């Protein structure tokens with residue numbers, strides 16, 4: 001009784017959907033390119049089962065939550081809360097909405113509709129047709145935010161774009177010239193390790209031609225656990241030869257070029273683009289074709305600035321180191337952004353900002 005007066009029905013829905021979001025966030029990176037979803041089974045205002053999406057190819061959140069309920073008979077009197085609409089298609093696993101119907105769960109509360117064309121309302125309809133009471137749209141924005149990569153990919157037909165660079169105290173990303181073909185490090189080793197963690201999390205990393213020529217980057221995950229991302233680089237006129245690390249074929253790599261004489265081999269894919277006409281849209285179409293849901297643009301300035309100028313970015317992660325360079329290659333200039341969070345990593349500052 002006391003609980004009833006304390007929490008309205010809507011507040012209770014929001015409470016359980018926020019728990020779904022918490023659960024979903026535990027599966028984000030392993031589930032990609034699938035969304036990560038959280039599900040909670042509630043009986044008489046008590047959580048009796050929970051689950052989130054297994055690593056890619058494994059069971060979805062709903063079967064995991066349903067399987068965790070000890071007394072399966074209680075499912076017939078329970079409500080299933082889920083952050084994303086239960087699927088209605090046969091993918092790597094059978095449709096989750098069929099399982100809800102089979103288990104005779106009478107009520108389902110959904111955070112948001114699935115933007116994926118094969119589902120997109122069909123899961124809701126199928127359950128309603130079978131007599132399940134379905135409520136849709138609880139903490140909708142938060143549920144979409146919890147799967148921001150997936151929603152960007154399906155709604156905008158492009159990956160979620162993260163800009164990332166390190167700049168000196170006085171706003172440079174590198175000296176003008178240097179003797180070695182190695183990166184000039186501005187951020188510290190802990191920041192570098194964090195970037196390797198990001199490499200294990202996001203699906204791809206992209207660099208411009210000059211960055212490959214100056215730094216000979218590997219773009220691999222060496223200082224963190226997990227797989228390396230897909231590497232993407234620009235090479236309009238075929239300047240990057242096979243001596244560069246990025247062409248060592250150890251990791252799937254996509255070279256975007258105008259040179260049609262270049263022929264793809266295993267792990268090194270050439271994609272052709274017209275560099276004189278709306279290059280960025282062509283890059284995004286190529287990434288979409290390769291099912292790349294998230295990408296980090298690593299630099300350099302010219303490449304980053306072209307994404308900024310085209311307003312094609314979703315997040316920027318900017319390190320500022322202690323170094324003062326005096327002169328050099330100026331860092332990209334961001335306009336119209338909201339400052340979100342600042343972190344200290346010893347003598348580095350990491351700023352994460354979002355477009356306005």
Ligand SMILES: NC(=O)C1=CN([C@@H]2O[C@H](COP(=O)(O)OP(=O)(O)OC[C@H]3O[C@@H](n4cnc5c(N)ncnc54)[C@H](OP(=O)(O)O)[C@@H]3O)[C@@H](O)[C@H]2O)C=CC1
Pocket residue numbers: 164165166167173174175183184186207208209210211212214215234235236237275279280298299300301302303304306329
């Ligand atoms: N501190 C940091 O975080 C980072 C520093 N760096 C540093 O940055 C420097 C390189 O930066 P920068 O000189 O700006 O070069 P980029 O790495 O951005 O490469 C620029 C080249 O890429 C191609 N390109 C990029 N964008 C476009 C576009 N929109 N349209 C057409 N062509 C494009 C062009 O090659 P082409 O003319 O052949 O067609 C262009 O000359 C290096 O010194 C590197 O060490 C790099 C990454 C991160």
Ligand SMILES: Nc1c(N[C@@H]2O[C@H](COP(=O)(O)O)[C@@H](O)[C@H]2O)[nH]c(=O)[nH]c1=O
Pocket residue numbers: 165166183184185186187191192195207211212215216217218219220298299319
């Ligand atoms: N200099 C600089 C960065 N440089 C970026 O890292 C790339 C090198 O990757 P790898 O060869 O795998 O170690 C390099 O080409 C450039 O894109 N990154 C940072 O976080 N901080 C820095 O100070």
Ligand SMILES: [Zn+2]
Pocket residue numbers: 060061062086087094095096097
């Ligand atoms: Zn499913």
